[in-house]
Amino acid sequence: MPGQVQIRRVWKPLAHVACALPLAVLLLELLAVGPFRIGPNPALAIRDTLGTWGLRLLLATLAMTPLRLATGQAWPLAFRRLLGLWSFAYVLLHFVTYFVLDRGIELGIILEDVAKRPYITIGTAAFLLMVPLAVTSTAGWRRRLGPRWTRLHRLVYPVAILACWHYYWLVKRDVREPLLYVTVLLMLLGWRLVARRAARRTAPAARPD
Numbered sequence: 001m002p003g004q005v006q007i008r009r010v011w012k013p014l015a016h017v018a019c020a021l022p023l024a025v026l027l028l029e030l031l032a033v034g035p036f037r038i039g040p041n042p043a044l045a046i047r048d049t050l051g052t053w054g055l056r057l058l059l060a061t062l063a064m065t066p067l068r069l070a071t072g073q074a075w076p077l078a079f080r081r082l083l084g085l086w087s088f089a090y091v092l093l094h095f096v097t098y099f100v101l102d103r104g105i106e107l108g109i110i111l112e113d114v115a116k117r118p119y120i121t122i123g124t125a126a127f128l129l130m131v132p133l134a135v136t137s138t139a140g141w142r143r144r145l146g147p148r149w150t151r152l153h154r155l156v157y158p159v160a161i162l163a164c165w166h167y168y169w170l171v172k173r174d175v176r177e178p179l180l181y182v183t184v185l186l187m188l189l190g191w192r193l194v195a196r197r198a199a200r201r202t203a204p205a206a207r208p209d
């Protein structure tokens with residue numbers, strides 16, 4: 001079991017490197033370094049890669065509490081904020097790519113998209129809900145908000161539902177990949193329900209947050 005110092009000095013920097021890796025690969029592909037090559041439509045490849053990693057890291061964030069209970073160790077919780085913030089960074093860049101490369105910074109067109117294309121409406125709702133979570137993720141905000149912090153951060157569940165929904169809706173034909181994410185999400189949500197029921201029957205300290 002890694003100690004606090006080892007987590008801070010070794011595992012967290014490594015986790016940052018791992019989370020930054022898809023971004024680095026994207027950059028190498030854009031610059032056509034060595035064997036790295038971006039597809040025929042770079043804007044689309046950038047947007048989709050960023051969205052996919054935003055979703056993967058969001059689900060990884062949600063997996064940390066079950067991992068803590070499954071292993072009986074506290075270390076997974078040390079990575080929750082890190083993963084959540086990286087997820088937010090990818091989603092933010094995903095949105096910026098869409099805003100700048102897809103829609104040429106035309107606010108009118110974007111508002112029309114939000115109003116008329118349901119998968120954009122849902123993606124935007126997920127993104128907007130992530131903003132207060134990212135802002136209040138610091139220890140200072142956690143202290144200031146007290147028990148309200150935990151309640152606020154439960155928003156991560158609706159965010160994940162909306163994010164999976166966004167992906168499922170935008171795929172026109174082969175829904176196998178979005179369904180894979182939906183399955184992972186359902187397993188995480190199912191676990192949470194079961195753990196809450198079990199916690200209600202036992203000591204309040206065992207309750208998942």
Ligand code: HEM
Pocket residue numbers: 047048049051052053054055058091094095098102120123124125126127130159163166167170
């Ligand atoms: C939590 C928030 C979000 C997540 C996790 C997310 C994730 C994703 C994923 C996984 C894809 C599919 C990538 C692929 O096909 O390989 C995607 C596509 C897309 N997203 Fe998002 N997204 C989010 C928010 C947004 C927002 C706010 C917008 C714009 C306002 C947006 C616009 C798009 C567009 C235009 C596509 C491509 C649609 C197409 O292929 O026709 N997304 N997103």
